[in-house]
Amino acid sequence: MSKKPISMNALNIRIANAQDLSTCEGLLFDNIFDVVDEDKAICLKESSDMCIGIREILTTCQISNSAKHQLALKRIEQIWNAEPNTELGNELDELVRIVCSYEEQFLS
Template sequence: MKTFRKITQQKVAKLTCDVCHLEATIDDGYEFQEFISIEHTCGYGSIHGDNQQISLDLCQHCFSKMCVDNLTIIDPFKPQTPEQLEYDNIFQAITQSKNEATELKDNSDIKISIRDILSNQIITNLEELQTALKRVKRLWDAKKCGQVI
């Protein structure tokens, strides 16, 4: 003979991002499933206070924006070897560090400015002189790597 008792369970039905306030219900599928929820009990000496409870709910977009330079994405179906390429997937390639992107932009801006100065064959002001000197410094510090600088 079996005797049953009724048990009440709570299940998360809706999540709200603590940053952008995007709401996703369990019926929203992917967006709901990709929320990142962190719950933590602080230990002794924590900057948040001893034994305090902290929680954070982030949509996948805010999580990516906040952690983009620190994320390591691992494909569970691809064996990890020490001789990996720098980027394993398109997400890592697209979200390379902001410093690298800024440096690429600065290099391009200097090259365009130098092209304009050289096409005129004259430096007409202090800003053009500084731009030319920046380009010369980059060329001076460049290492031979088989690329045209």
């Protein structure tokens, strides 16, 4: 696998644009459970945590501990069937390279 640069757009979490947010004008909630149930809130948090952790791994091009290693393996599993030469395909290639490097250094 050749190393391909990951675009900053691929690393950033995509959120609704300002036009979409304008439709929510006047809707205020005291906490997230007024909008989604607890299971959905937990899923959203876990997804956000994964995005942040994967962005750190891809930005630093290294895995710093076994928790990050497990996170990278979980993300690889999620995007395993990504098409080559796409943003997800490039992310997959880079994560596999970083995981292999970590495993060669610390698990062999």
